[in-house]
Amino acid sequence: DGGITQSPKYLFRKEGQNVTLSCEQNLNHDAMYWYRQDPGQGLRLIYYSQIVNDFQKGDIAEGYSVSREKKESFPLTVTSAQKNPTAFYLCASSIVPDHNEQFFGPGTRLTVL
Amino acid sequence: GQQLNQSPQSMFIQEGEDVSMNCTSSSIFNTWLWYKQDPGEGPVLLIALYKAGELTSNGRLTAQFGITRKDSFLNISASIPSDVGIYFCAGQRSDYKLSFGAGTTVTVRA
Numbered sequence: 359d360g361g362i363t364q365s366p367k368y369l370f371r372k373e374g375q376n377v378t379l380s381c382e383q384n385l386n387h388d389a390m391y392w393y394r395q396d397p398g399q400g401l402r403l404i405y406y407s408q409i410v411n412d413f414q415k416g417d418i419a420e421g422y423s424v425s426r427e428k429k430e431s432f433p434l435t436v437t438s439a440q441k442n443p444t445a446f447y448l449c450a451s452s453i454v455p456d457h458n459e460q461f462f463g464p465g466t467r468l469t470v471l
Numbered sequence: 472g473q474q475l476n477q478s479p480q481s482m483f484i485q486e487g488e489d490v491s492m493n494c495t496s497s498s499i500f501n502t503w504l505w506y507k508q509d510p511g512e513g514p515v516l517l518i519a520l521y522k523a524g525e526l527t528s529n530g531r532l533t534a535q536f537g538i539t540r541k542d543s544f545l546n547i548s549a550s551i552p553s554d555v556g557i558y559f560c561a562g563q564r565s566d567y568k569l570s571f572g573a574g575t576t577v578t579v580r581a
Contacts, residue, residue, distance in 0.1 A: 364513075458502040462515070
């Protein structure tokens with residue numbers, strides 16, 4: 359089945375540690391996105407990638423980093439510089455960057471202890 | 472990035488009722504999307520709207536792209552228990568990125 363997978367589903371980390379969230383898609387989509395979701399708020403864009411080996415900052419990129427070495431993969435690293443990392447993280451993809459319909463993965467809930 | 476104003480923030484439904492929610496913005500959008508999210512899961516795309524004035528249905532769901540391009544609404548007819556969840560609107564900005572509303576939480580009335 360084609361789709362987007364994120365792992366792990368739940369992640370716990372201690373303050374001061376970096377942690378990497380996985381996102382893989384087999385939809386052959388060019389564009390991939392990372393969003394952060396907090397209770398009572400809309401999704402906020404962290405980073406996006408329009409094509410392999412290219413990515414741009416979204417609206418709340420501080421304290422995060424990404425890479426796009428393969429079309430299928432777009433991992434997100436939450437660094438110790440992120441002041442409030444506890445949140446639900448969602449990865450999405452679209453066929454091409456200007457295609458309106460983005461499809462989402464199941465999400466990773468990160469909790470900082 | 473700008474956020475959309477989505478209302479109501481929450482609503483209670485009784486099986487069989489029709490429900491309605493809407494999104495407004497001070498800016499024009501080229502596309503409106505409506506998503507549904509179940510607890511602990513990713514949003515699922517319900518309806519996409521591409522032209523001002525467009526009215527689109529998907530089963531019991533109907534959505535419209537406002538004439539001014541600054542608003543959209545979603546109707547659910549004859550609601551059923553599995554309609555509970557959080558509904559998000561999203562508008563595509565001129566830079567092709569999406570702005571999201573804060574969501575409407577739909578709960579079944581006891």
